[in-house]
Amino acid sequence: MHADIDTTSHAIVRVARSHRAAAERLLRSSGLHAGQELLMMHLWDNGPQPQSALIELLGLDASTVTRAVQRLEQSGFVRRVRSETDRRAVIVQPTAAGQALRDQVSQAWKELEDLTLAGLTEPDRAELARLLALVERNLT
Amino acid sequence: MHADIDTTSHAIVRVARSHRAAAERLLRSSGLHAGQELLMMHLWDNGPQPQSALIELLGLDASTVTRAVQRLEQSGFVRRVRSETDRRAVIVQPTAAGQALRDQVSQAWKELEDLTLAGLTEPDRAELARLLALVERNLT
DNA sequence: GGCATTTACTTGGCCGTGCAAGCAATTGCC
DNA sequence: GGCAATTGCTTGCACGGCCAAGTAAATGCC
Incomplete structure (x- = not known):
């Protein structure tokens, strides 16, 4: 049997x-691509931010965030606005159009979560969350 | 609180x-990139294959496999060899250099699995496998 | 003050991945 | 046989991601 196929890694x-x-698929109608929604969510939750903060929060490479923005x-x-207090920094702020996406994207994100966890009992969901957290710690 | 951050999706x-x-990181020394090892594993396990079989097995887009190959x-x-029996098809076969990677990549894959699951008990591992399979079914 | 170091971001290059469009060979069917 | 539909693959384009190298501004320290 193909041992590799049955690994958790796979x-x-x-x-x-x-x-x-x-x-x-769920984000398509909003005009966002997978990945971008996390960035927007941070902006919605925390307001305008320097890119450096987004990089930190998202745990992504600086170049990835630069291009996403x-x-x-x-x-x-x-x-994108040059910071007045630190002229190296770029402040990223949502536009009105960006703000307008918030509800739709929250909804899509909720649907994604529902789809992902469909059929799992509450204890199963908690267990999955616990195990994923362990795995994440292992890999970081 | 940032509800989105605590989702299983995230x-x-x-x-x-x-x-x-x-x-x-683990594959670096082999010269393979993440993703390519799965393709090579299929070749090692099943011998030379038409690209169409790899596409099927890996569940990837045809264009993705074309470029990976x-x-x-x-x-x-x-x-890559043009098939004799179906001149549209391309047969992919590992070279000697490709075969030579087998042990090293298997080892790297094993290390990845160990790293991923470090600290998880046997029941935890089984549970994680079960839950991931459920999630995968949901998303497919 | 002045220079070395650090920080914030950019850009180029590369890989995985998908979609859309297109080409060529094969198959299906009348 | 002959033409339409299907299959196998390729290419262009666009994204998310990363690394490496580079620029410019801010900081640290003598």
């Missing part, structure tokens, strides 16, 4: 791919 | 990223 890879695909600006969801 | 995204990063060929790990 399961993680497959789940990650399907999950991303589902996210992409560039694309969000291109799409009109975000504005 | 945990999946974070785990997937760390997991991929770990895979990339192109890069593996570029790296010298794989050879």
Whole structure:
């Protein structure tokens, strides 16, 4: 039997791919791509932020965030402003169009969560959350 | 509080990223990139295959596999041969260099699995596998 | 003050991945 | 046989991500 196929690692890879695909599908109508919604959520929750804060919060590479923000600006969801107090820094703020996405994206995110966990009992969900947290700690 | 951060969806995204990063690190010395090892494993297990079979097995888009195979060929790990019986089809076969990676990659994959599951009891591991399978079914 | 170091971001390059469009060979069917 | 539909693959394009190298501003320290 194909030992490699039954590993948890492989399961993680497959789940990650399907999950991303589902996210992409649910976000399509909003105009966001999977990944961008997390950035926007941080802006909605915490207001305008320097990119450095987003990088920290999202745990992504600086270059990844730079380009994500560039694309969000291109799409009109975000504005980039040079900080007055630190002229290296860029402050990212949601535009009106960006703010307008909030409810729709929250809804899509909720649907994604529902889809992901469909059929799992409450204890199963808690267990999954616990185990994923352990795995995350292992890999970080 | 930031409700979105505590979702299982978000945990999946974070785990997937760390997991991929770990895979990339463990595979680095072999010359493979995360993702390519799964393709090679299928070749090692099942011998030369038409791309269509790899696409099916890996559950990836045809274009993704085309390019992965192109890069593996570029790296010298794989050879592409036009099928005699169906001249549309491309048969992918591991080269000697590709075969030579087998043990090293198996080892790396095992290390990845160990790292991922470190500290989890046997029942925890079984439970995680079960829950991931459920989630995967939900998302497919 | 002045220079080395650190910080904040950019850009180029590369990989995985998907969609859309397109080409060529094969198959299905009248 | 002959033409339509299907199959197998490729290419262009766009995203998320990462690393490495580079620029410019702010900080640290003598």
